[in-house]
Amino acid sequence: MSKKIKTPRAKMPEQDPDARRRNFEEVPLGLTEEMAMIEASRCLQCKKPLCVDGCPVSVKIPEFIKLISEKDFSGAAKKLWETNALPAVCGRVCPQEDQCEGKCIVGKKGEPVAIGYLEKFAADWERENGSGEVPKVAKKTGKKIGVVGSGPSAITVAGDLLLKGHDVTIFEAFHKPGGVLVYGIPEFRLPKAIVASEIAGLEKMGANIECNTVVGASVSVDELFEEGYDAVYIGVGAGLPRFMNLEGENFIGIYSANEYLTRTNLMKGYLFPEYDTPIARGKNVVVLGAGNVAMDSARTAMRLGADSVKVVYRRSRDEMPARNEELHHAEEEKIEFVLLTNPTKFYGDENGRLTGMECLKMELGEPDDSGRRRPVPIEGSEFDFDCDLVVVSVGSNANPLLTSSTPGLELNRWGNIAADPATGKTSRKGVWAGGDIVTGAATVILAMGAGRDAATSMHDYLTLGW
């Protein structure tokens, strides 16, 4: 046992930071088979595996790791699929340090088993070497389901309902399916080919995907029912950019992270002029916010050729919400963190172009009743930065387009759909919802978990009633 603990955690081979900060290729290169098997041997195969409790969808972690240690990589991938429809995605983007790895017993005295790396390894192995077969779908039920959106929650619902024999049509507003996995998270973190292969799997299972269809504008939820759909799932995410309402926020050169990343990812702006989506290439870039979206924006700006990229955040390092790995990668790529600092206004020239910004230093105040220490401005600490591109990444809101055009759909105070947390049922009969449109901006795995719960509830409805 003690010998196992001594084996050091696998180090993920990565592209060199100096090279990768100027290209869009994936940063981690993946574990070799041998490395994966050694890493898998570090798992203690706990009787009561805490890692599983830490996983929002209870992936059978010790079981899949054991299969890797036995060199049954295909079996490991299949074990993952039992509970997780997108392991290749989750292995790359889940905040493992707060979930499974944060609970791993090995981590109590040393470094936890690299569950995320192993998940990525098994799923990638199967994609590259497996038969490419899709699971067999059950006998057709004749029930028609409309799934609105094509992000991780929608993909999960669609996959589960197809398996049960229902007909599924996915309606996606953009010209490509995949949701944030395609237009938000950049190529260097999540290669688009992976998402494309998952979508291709859904199509092989019989999913009908209609892109360029905005439900709420081109067709309403009510019209879907009129057209004969038996149930509808709403998984439209929370993609409405939020701004800070600061003076000068309309200057040319200030983008929402949403627009900035969509232009680079979905429309391949980084391949301009090969692709005709122009994208602003700032020299001195400032990103406001410190979540995954902010890190993705900062690292994208660096790859588009910026001389300097600063992440400005009003709290301290401990509160930065991005995954540890992203923060670490960003620092390696020479992204500067300017912490406990809040922007107060933007400066522009006579043509309305951004030239700089003013910031204020903050300190953490006394803990309030909730124990939270809030950033409070330090009087007279204003200072200026020069910058020619600002990416505002302070979160996003639910887009009211679909919700406001669907009568009887109850929303919560933030404009998100009110849905039963266990089943995803909304206030409208026959309508389910899940993912970011219900929770507000959250994570891929939570969106998928919601999708799975909803699919179970929808299947019950279609076979047993509301």
Add this chain to the structure above:
Amino acid sequence: MEFGSVDEIISFATEREKEAVAFYTDLAKQATMASLKEAFEKFALEEEKHVELLADMGSNKEKIDSYEFKTIPDLKISDYMVEIDYKEGMPMPQILKLAMKREERAVNLYTIMADKTDNADVKKVFNILIQEESKHKFILESLYDDYLAEQEG
């Protein structure tokens, strides 16, 4: 704005606070979403408390003397925001910004009024109102701060 007596100030401030009650009550009536309605009603109730505080003071000046001053933290979130107009169907975070800005204006107004007067009693009433509106601003800004912290991902 010149005020001769404490009563005049109290009646001015009462009018302002009643207007705030009406503002939030009106928003609550317009709100189509149950959750938003509830939030506006809460804001209206808070402003109503100010009206009551002022009414108590009018009838009993001792209240003014016994009022306890505390330092209310100022997150200054709204101070740097530009004004926005209310629009039907506005998302809640925008509404919070609107309400924060309103409270900020109230603090500023009472601060200017307190500076303008030499009458110690009058000054004190203004300072009470400043503290009360600052508390509101702090509550609203904290709500917004929590929201940002949750949604920054």
